Amino acid sequence: MLILPSFTLYKESKLTERRIGVFLASTILLFAFLMAQSIIIKNELHGTFGRSIVDMLMASIGIMGVWLFIVAIFLLSMTLLVESSISDFLTFMKPAFTKTKIKEYKGEEEEKSIFEEKKTKSSSKKQTSFSEPKIILNDDTPDENPAIITPLYPENEEPHKPLVRLKSAKKVEILSEVAENTKLLSEIDQGECDKPKDFKLPPLSFLANPPAKAIHVNESEIDQKIQDLLEKLRRFKIEGDVVRTYSGPVVTTFEFKPAPHVKVSRILTLQDDLAMALKAKTIRIQAPIPGKDVVGIEVPNQKIETIYLKEILESEIFKKSSSPLTIALGKDIVGNAFVTDLKKLPHLLIAGTTGSGKSVGINAMLLSLLYRNSPDTLRFLMIDPKMLEFSIYNDIPHLLTPVITKPKQAIIALANMVSEMERRYQIMSRSKTKNIENYNEKAKSIGVEPLPYIVIIIDELADLMMTSGKDVEFYIARLAQMARASGIHIIVATQRPSVDVVTGLIKANLPSRISFKVGQKIDSKVILDAMGADSLLGNGDMLFTPPGTSGLIRLHAPYTSEDEIDRVVEYLKKQRPVVYDESFLKESEEGFSSASGSKDSGELDELFDDAKAIVLNERKSSISYIQRRLNIGYNRAATIVEQLEAMGILSSQNAKGQREIIV
Incomplete structure (x- = not known):
């Protein structure tokens, strides 16, 4: 039980918390088995080492106390062992069965420490992308370049099982078109617009020309923002990956796919923190983007292009x-x-x-x-x-x-x-x-x-x-x-x-x-x-x-x-x-006849005089008050109030919905 962990620690030069934890858990589990064996087996095969520990404890806490102690250390060892996933444990044990160390696992310690969220990597040598499936990174990229994040799943493929991918030279996809906008623009009627025959439209030369050299996409700036964004999200225990970006003249949009257990509302609360981490004046979070399983994070560019x-x-x-x-x-x-048709709006x-x-x-x-x-x-x-x-x-x-x-x-x-x-x-x-x-x-x-x-x-x-x-x-x-x-x-x-x-x-x-x-x-x-x-x-x-x-x-x-x-x-x-x-x-008169229901009727309500007397004597003009005093319906009371306004007794409603008595 201790051979494989010991051999693994011997072969691996770098000690991590996870490797030490597995070795410690295996040791505790071995002690629990030895003690249980010495109690269950009554003959000479019960084991001298385990029996000596049991005898020492029985003198103090008795047989029930010993069993409780065995169960406690068993649960402790299992907790340490299963803290990581089974696949992580197998990955940890794999070097014991290989003659040479596989290069793809060189950065595994940093990757697993991200998932366990026990420490935050302050170095910018590597940027590890993570998600629900496990991603294996390649060390071929030079240390001075930020890590490159690849999409979690191929296009139009359901994630039925974890995908293992090596980090390639391909960067996060930068799209040059928004599918939703393209669909809206395709609905605009196309054809030849009728030109006037006896009127000359103004020439385009009256308008200012855009600069000859446009601002190009700064990929290094985008990579750095992705690194800062994921780093900040990890500090708040939000796992996920940037799957694609949209870069434009004013803002760059990152589509962030959170892990399945991450609530979208948690990301929304980090708007100010992310803006500070990205050194941005303000950012906008669209959570989620309608029709997609991603969150949109829009960050202003360092150089903003003027649109003409x-x-x-x-x-x-x-x-x-x-x-x-x-x-x-x-x-x-x-x-x-982007244009739109006012006729369709x-x-x-x-x-x-x-x-x-x-x-x-x-x-x-x-x-x-x-x-x-x-x-x-x-x-x-x-x-x-x-x-x-x-x-x-x-x-x-x-x-x-x-x-x-x-x-x-x-x-x-x-x-x-x-x-x-x-x-x-x-x-x-x-x-x-x-x-x-x-x-x-x-x-x-x-x-x-x-x-x-x-x-x-x-x-x-x-x-x-x-x-x-x-x-x-x-x-x-x-x-x-x-x-x-x-x-x-x-x-x-x-x-x-x-x-x-x-x-x-x-x-x-x-x-x-x-x-x-x-x-x-x-x-x-x-x-x-x-x-x-x-x-x-x-x-x-x-x-x-x-x-x-x-x-x-x-x-x-x-x-x-x-x-x-x-x-x-x-x-x-x-x-x-x-x-x-x-x-x-x-x-x-035609134009104003419809603005108020009281102006086109030509007749006053039968209770108009009574309502007028109530308003002038009691200095109260609300519709509900007149409704109660005259014992009538709300609509009729509202009509009477409008008639009082038309006759100059009441003012029009102010911002609070109240009317003043003018007379």
Whole structure:
């Protein structure tokens, strides 16, 4: 029982805790067997050594105490022996049966110490990858290079048994394409986009050229980050392996496959620790990546590449898109151009704090639309309560009205846009067409002027919600619900995506969302229904949720300078003078008739006077209070409160949902 462990210790020059533990356990087990043998066997073959130990102990603790002692040391020895797996024990014993030491087992001590987590390797000579199956490393790689980690399992193969692989010269796979993004881009309709006949689109020469020399993938930097990442995870007793990476202009994504017993929630809690270990400003952990058994860890690059709008507009995917409402969003995490069709979104909700790149991203979307459409096919309705963002676009021929800066005018314009939507539906109903595309095709064939697309852009929703929240919410929801087929689309942006600005009704009708960097986790939860936007880098870094998908797509918006926008705007102004439709800024009873249920009824409730007296006398205006006092249903009480508001007795709801008594 001691021959094999002793011989192994003799042949192995390096002593480890595991080898000493196995030898010690074998010795204790031998003593337990000798003592048990001397008690069970009654003749002279019971063994003198074991009997002498038993006699010495029996004098002190008796026969039962001796048996308890034997059982205790037996359990102790078995605990030491089975601390490692059976395969580890066999591997430990294998040198005793071989004439020469196998080179592949040279680094085995470090590998097993990782699994036992008894010590952390501080040297950077080797990087051991580990996982549920055992991996055997080769020592052929020079010591100065970091270890190279290979995938655990071959592609599309179920892990039915442990795989033993030698470390080869092949590094972790760096992919140049994201399968999920490629699938989304393949759904974009491709074909020839109709070019205007009597209008010249701006040339691409107005846009800045990207630098001639692009930043290449720094493989040594990626290898070092993998080494630091795995080292930090091991310190927190998280086993796993990096199976593939995606390197792009801004971030590098590592797909980390944890061991089966590791909880994903444990990895999420280490975001700040991993950021410190990788010397990163911030990192984002996607745990898990939808449809995969890996965790995505996105780390900023040391050198961040600037993305230019010209790169996106010159890309094949943008050129081949047949939709006139194709908008350029930027590049994905591997540096491929990413675009989307506004018709399929069909509306967009955008959030981002100051300095996050929100305005730059919106400008890129506007320019990409201007590079594909004439004023005959696309008109804009721009609402800018801050009076700064869209002023540069004033007087371009695509504008339906001047840039709207006053909240009251914005409400009137939105109300009239609802009327325009209803008018278009009446026209399409008479022509027996289902959407604007079918109507325009039919209009061309019969010589009728086609209907242009209309894109409504609201830069700061919070300012409108503070002044006329109820009306703004109603009109946005109404347009978002019904305007798609009529060719009217909405892009809404806000700096403060709180629940009183981005209400549930607005969120329900704007399923496609983009979030640039936000200040708090709760803001990310409001805009995206998920965490992560608070971990973005700013400067155009964003998360995009396409309709019908549960995952988040990380993109980087292209940069557009004011000089580029000025050149495009001046060129468009020279092409054609602007013709505004002032009817959208005129107040009409039709437009406001639907904003409140009390305004179109024309009749007051029978209990209106009683409710008015209660409010004025008792100075309480809540719906539930009126409901209790008048003994009526909630809906009827709510209608009476709205009528009191319409008559000027109560104010509109504030941010807390309360109304003030004006009279």
